[in-house]
Amino acid sequence: MKKPKITVGAVIEEPGSTIKNKTGGWRSFRPVRDKKKCTKCGLCWQFCPDNAINENFDVNYDYCKGCGICANICPFKAIKMVKEEK
C-alpha cells in the first residue's frame, strides 16, 4: 500500500479516495443472491452501508465487506452468506 501524504489533521485534499481504497479483502463471508427467489424489491440496495449493491442488485465484491445486512434484511431469504475460501 502506497504511504499517504501526512497532511495537517489527516485532511485528504483530493476527492474520490473511497473508490481507490478497495475493501473487499476484509470479507470472510460473501453474499450470494438466488435470482429465482429475488423479487427485486430493492431492500438490500437500500440497506447496504457501503453502496456495494448496484441498481441491478448485483454485489460489487471489490467493496463488499461481508457484513451480511443484505442477507438479514432480505424478506425472501434470497441472499445467503457463503464462507470465503482461499
Place this chain on the structure above:
Amino acid sequence: MKKVIEASTAVALGVKLCEPGVIPMYPITPQTHIVERLADYINDGLLSSEMIHVESEHSAISAALGAEAMGVRTFTATASQGLALMHEILFVVAGMRLPVVMAVANRALSAPINIWNDHQDSISERDSGWIQLYVESAQEALDTIIQAYKIAENRKVLLPVMVCLDGFTLSHVYEPVDILKQEDVNKFLPQYNPLFKLDPKKPITMGPIGFPNTYMEFRKQTHDTMLDSINIIKDVNNQFKESFNRSYGNGLIETYKIEDANYAIAAMGTACSTTRVVVDELRKQGKKVGLIKIKSFRPFPKQEIISCCKNIKGIAVIDRNISLGNEGALYTELRSAFYNQNKKPIIKGFIAGLGGRDITPDHIKTAFKKIENSSDTEWLL
C-alpha cells in the same frame, strides 16, 4: 474601561470581543453564567453568533467540531461531568486540528457528586491534544480567551485551547476588570482564515481512517505541533503586552519573587493568589521563597521551569487533583522535568483543595515548612 464584574462575565466579554460565528452550549454548574451572558448579548443584539442549544455536552463539542470544520470560529464552555462526557470528541477535535476555544470552570468529578472546585476534570483530559491554560483572575480570564484564539488559529498551531478557571473560587468572584476596546481587539486578533474547510465547491475529506502505516506519523505531527506551540504562546503573550500593556509571565509560567529564592511553591489557578500572600508573609520572616505559577499545563513548559529554578533547593507542589494510586499530576510532571538534570531540587507533592475545600495560607505555609525542613536522612529519635 474598568468595571467590577464576575469572572464568568469577563470570559463572556472576552468571547464577545472575539465574535465567534457559532456557540453550541449546554449548561452545567459552575460554567452556566458564561453561556447565560453570551445568550444575553445575542438577545440584546450585541453579538451576532449563532447559539445552538444542544442536548448534551457530547453534542456541544460535536457541534463545535462541525462548525469549526466549516471554517467558522466557535466557542463553548463546560465543567466536570460535562467535560468528561466530551472526552471522546476532545481527541477528535485535536486530531483534526480544529482551533476550538473552550472555557472550563474547573469542578470536581463524581462520585460523590460535588459541584465545587478542583482541577480533576481538565487534568483528566491532559492527553487529549488540547492546549490547557489555567488562569488566576477575572482579568487574566478575559485576556486569555483573546490570546487563546490567536494561539489556536495560528497556522503553525491549529490546536484547540481550554481556558481553565477555578469554578466558584474564580468563576463567581467579582473583580475590577479592564474591558478591552473592540477596535483594539480587532487589530490584535485578525479574522479567522482556516487552512482548510468543508466547501461543496472544493470537496475534501476530513477525519478519515489512519491505518497502522500512518497513524503514528499523524500522532507525532500533532505532538510536535504541541511542543512548537510553546514559542507561539510566548509570542502571543508578548504581542498582547505590546498591544494592551499587560502580560502574564512569559505566557507559559509566571514567577513571583523567585529571583533570589531558595524555595519555591508551584501551583495552578487561584491557589497562586493565596501563595503570593504567603510568600510576602514568609519573606517578612526572612524566608527566601517564591512562587512558580504554571499557566500552561499542556504544552508543559519544562525548560522554562528548569531555568527559573537554578538556585532553588526545594519545590513544594500544590495539586488540586489526584491521580488515584499514584500522586498529583503537577507533581509528577515537575519531578519528571528535573529527572535528567544534574542539579535537582527536592520536590514534594501536596494534595489540597479537592471538591471545593479552601486552600488556606496555613496549608501553603505547612507545605513550605515540609520542604524547608526536608533532608535526605531524618533521625527517628
